Amino acid sequence: MKIGFVGLGQMGSAMARNLLTAGHELTVYNRTPGKADALAKDGARIASSPADAAKGVEAVLTMLADDPAVAEVTFGEHGIASGLPAGSAHLSLSTISVALARRLADEHRARRQNYLSTPVFGRPESAEARKLLVVAAGETAAVDRYHLIFEAIGRQTFVAGAEPWQANAVKLCGNFMIGSMMEAFGEAFATMRKAGIDRHLFLDVMNELFGSAVYRNYGGLIANEKFTPAGFRLRLGLKDVRLALEAAEELGSPMPFASVLRDHFISALANGQEQLDWSSVALVAARNAGLESSTKS
Numbered sequence: 001m002k003i004g005f006v007g008l009g010q011m012g013s014a015m016a017r018n019l020l021t022a023g024h025e026l027t028v029y030n031r032t033p034g035k036a037d038a039l040a041k042d043g044a045r046i047a048s049s050p051a052d053a054a055k056g057v058e059a060v061l062t063m064l065a066d067d068p069a070v071a072e073v074t075f076g077e078h079g080i081a082s083g084l085p086a087g088s089a090h091l092s093l094s095t096i097s098v099a100l101a102r103r104l105a106d107e108h109r110a111r112r113q114n115y116l117s118t119p120v121f122g123r124p125e126s127a128e129a130r131k132l133l134v135v136a137a138g139e140t141a142a143v144d145r146y147h148l149i150f151e152a153i154g155r156q157t158f159v160a161g162a163e164p165w166q167a168n169a170v171k172l173c174g175n176f177m178i179g180s181m182m183e184a185f186g187e188a189f190a191t192m193r194k195a196g197i198d199r200h201l202f203l204d205v206m207n208e209l210f211g212s213a214v215y216r217n218y219g220g221l222i223a224n225e226k227f228t229p230a231g232f233r234l235r236l237g238l239k240d241v242r243l244a245l246e247a248a249e250e251l252g253s254p255m256p257f258a259s260v261l262r263d264h265f266i267s268a269l270a271n272g273q274e275q276l277d278w279s280s281v282a283l284v285a286a287r288n289a290g291l292e293s294s295t296k297s
């Protein structure tokens with residue numbers, strides 16, 4: 001399939017590579033140019049703009065940081081909306097707001113283009129290993145048409161509904177669940193330290209109890225305070241919990257835990273954790289308990 005891909009950050013570059021490996025004809029674009037070079041060596045064409053990446057393709061995929069980036073790349077000058085053929089689709093993989101997903105659906109429809117929200121679960125290592133979970137939403141025919149793309153980037157695809165924004169609601173609530181788990185680990189580990197109990201012992205008990213790869217991975221990162229390199233930057237984590245709260249407010253569904261999480265992400269940023277992984281939000285609970293980071297003590 002002829003595919004355009006815009007946004008070659010940690011996640012996007014791994015996904016674009018898997019599309020190439022699966023045999024798709026790929027055109028790539030990234031705002032900072034050097035990031036496309038490795039893919040070009042392996043056969044991707046480098047586009048001169050997002051519009052150029054969308055020209056003549058069946059689908060253009062975006063994997064960008066946040067709402068402003070997706071809006072600019074889509075609707076800005078030389079944006080993909082101006083290059084994408086009628087009948088082709090924009091698949092948005094980024095974690096964005098439900099409000100922007102609605103705008104994307106409306107504005108692409110007005111241009112007779114399709115739009116699908118297709119956010120993903122999984123960190124950059126999962127993206128490389130083609131183990132992402134894809135949550136897709138939009139018109140059934142369009143979701144079916146692009147199944148080969150989902151198979152090339154992930155291990156399983158879930159269809160959330162016929163309205164694209166529904167997939168974004170799933171993604172935002174899923175990240176809220178992961179954030180809540182990290183907060184819970186932070187609080188429990190702080191209490192364990194004060195009780196003189198080894199965090200790894202506690203983690204072993206929890207792993208046996210929950211039997212979850214997500215608990216195992218994040219619990220290990222937090223127990224070892226391995227917050228660099230940041231697989232998912234803390235500022236993007238704050239973005240996601242903020243967007244979950246926005247969606248919940250609009251839908252009239254209070255999420256008090258999410259409010260606490262948002263404040264702890266703000267506290268983490270205020271304490272200089274900008275460059276750390278989002279799992280470092282667990283350090284907030286340690287600080288609240290009067291504990292130094294154990295890597296410093």
Ligand code: NAP
Nearest residue numbers: 007008009010011031032064065069094095122123231232
């Ligand atoms: P990242 O490594 O920071 O990459 C962000 C990408 O967005 C880069 O290609 C960057 O271009 C581009 N970008 C940012 N602002 C832009 C703008 N104004 N115009 C054009 N391009 C812009 O982030 P990531 O970790 O790959 O995450 C990307 C998305 O996936 C986010 O929505 C995130 O929430 C979501 N996500 C991340 C993970 C994870 O574990 N990392 C997992 C699931 C979902 P430059 O190279 O020019 O800066």
